[in-house]
Amino acid sequence: MPRYYRYLGELLDEGVERISSNELSLKMNVTASQIRQDLNNFGGFGQQGYGYNVQYLYEEIGRILGLEQQHNIIIIGVGNLGQALANYGSFEKMGFMITGLFDINPALDGHMVRGVPVRMLSELEEFAAGHKIDIAALTMPKHTADKLARRLVNLGIRAIWNFAHVDLELMDQDVVVENVHLSDSLMQLSYNMLRNGKKKERQEKGDTENR
């Protein structure tokens, strides 16, 4: 779904008003029947022979993804990664507003990132009492992540965007966690490189033998 939303947003930017499942299929590198199936699962927006209304589909998928409501995000850990997230303008366009930044480094206290001041982590409870927080992004070292996640859950925060290199051990089923494990992603890349190299070797060997 996020991928559809992204592509439809690009089409809108390009001024495209209607698109057939075949055209979308070519663009997204997915079969047209897969596209029809996916979009039917989510309410069937298409009209046979007319294609999809891009604007309508974009808005509907946005609604399904919960993007029509604003989400307030706090970032815990204002190192390079935390600052990168705070500086992403595109999150705001999707309704994700960075409303709080927290760190334990006193040198960062009061430092502003896009108009949001860095607060000390000790002020978290006070901040949470006065501000609605929907999502907490964790970008601090993994050994502190579990403890902090429990603290966030105790504050009533129901969604964690976890960049710490650990799977959070949360017992609370009500909390949703989305992980971005950069090291895992890099290892996956390494694995695919190796596999690709071996495939190529086999192909070249095959080519030679067939000669």
Place this chain on the structure above:
Amino acid sequence: MPRYYRYLGELLDEGVERISSNELSLKMNVTASQIRQDLNNFGGFGQQGYGYNVQYLYEEIGRILGLEQQHNIIIIGVGNLGQALANYGSFEKMGFMITGLFDINPALDGHMVRGVPVRMLSELEEFAAGHKIDIAALTMPKHTADKLARRLVNLGIRAIWNFAHVDLELMDQDVVVENVHLSDSLMQLSYNMLRNGKKKERQEKGDTENR
């Protein structure tokens, strides 16, 4: 596989020498039979009744993931995200060495990040001629990503770690791409929050009706 590698590394750090599939199952929140199946697929490291030798399994999976060889990475785009990647010490431990940093901002020219100087993107070809590059990480805006990716492929780079908010249109089947789409991840989180909220509503409604 990366997830197994991560957990086994943690076990090693904790000084654990042997682990049964049941113990690993509890830790990783995966069924023991799934674990046995996964590890059998990758060569069967276990011995009935003895559990797995953690060190051996860790090294074997590392080998499967291609981590026993060094990978040289260049980062293109030395904004906050690029700097965050360049500063990650844990990549090095897995054999991923950041050997080059490139940007188009002259203000960054010569700026050092962990001993690696930022070069101007115009020097990329010269650098590639004298240095082996295994992976290029792209952290620049999406509108420049496709063109740059083709430039990298022309330089013989066979792996791209893509943070640009776009699916790269590479025709070359030999190139492996691993995407980290942060906005997609955030939308997925939003979707899961909404779904979780609805599930909870239904449960509460059910509870009330059952009273």
